[in-house]
Amino acid sequence: MLIKNWRSVLLRALSMWAVYIATALQIAENAVPYVADHLPWWLPVGVLILSPIFRIISQGGLDADQQDNGKQAR
Numbered sequence: 716m717l718i719k720n721w722r723s724v725l726l727r728a729l730s731m732w733a734v735y736i737a738t739a740l741q742i743a744e745n746a747v748p749y750v751a752d753h754l755p756w757w758l759p760v761g762v763l764i765l766s767p768i769f770r771i772i773s774q775g776g777l778d779a780d781q782q783d784n785g786k787q788a789r
Contacts, residue, residue, distance in 0.1 A: 728773070734763065737766075738759075
């Protein structure tokens with residue numbers, strides 16, 4: 716198994732919560748006709764765009780792999 720505590724990781728990852736919220740918005744938009752009239756089409760897309768941004772923030776930047784190996788980012 717790649718990650719032993721995968722359930723904990725999925726619950727605590729801010730980037731995954733953005734995906735969960737976007738999914739819930741899409742389901743609400745398609746399941747409840749009243750919501751489709753008041754929910755802008757771009758809102759789930761905007762939340763999904765936040766997902767990689769949250770991931771970069773949580774890992775400490777784009778050069779986090781170089782920092783982990785003891786190398787200084789240039």
